[in-house]
Amino acid sequence: MPEVPLDPTRTVFVDNPAIVDPHQTRIESFSRDGDGLFVNFTAGTPDCFGVHLITRETPDTVTIELRGGTPPESVGRMCIALAVAGTAEVALQAPLGARPVSAVQ
Structure with missing residues (x-):
């Protein structure tokens, strides 16, 4: 999974x-933001x-699995x-530092 600069034009998902x-969704790349981490992916609109x-996390690595699905408030909605x-911030227990990042694909 490649590392790319943070792209402010991506839609932020929480x-x-x-x-x-929920189903496994492919992470296309990741971005560092100081000691923070964002994963980048293609998704549907955040409304649906x-x-x-x-x-x-270990002291030496960070592995991320991204699952996509429907927000509970959107079930049954026409989309x-x-x-x-899309991009989403990864909540880390410790600063990312120089740890390598990998994805479950």
Whole structure:
């Protein structure tokens, strides 16, 4: 998974562990922001598509799994089929530093 500069034009998604029908979603790249970390992906519009990040940290590595699904408030809603360049901040227990980042794909 490549590292790319943070792109302010991407749509920001907020981690939502309550998404319905979660399924694994491909992480395309990641971006460092100081000691923070963002993952980049393609998704539907935030009105109808939500994400949940599962992060595994060790002192030496960070591994992220991205799950996509429907926000509970959007179940049954009519949604447009539109691809969105999305990003989501990864909550880390310790600063990212120089740790390598990998994705469960």
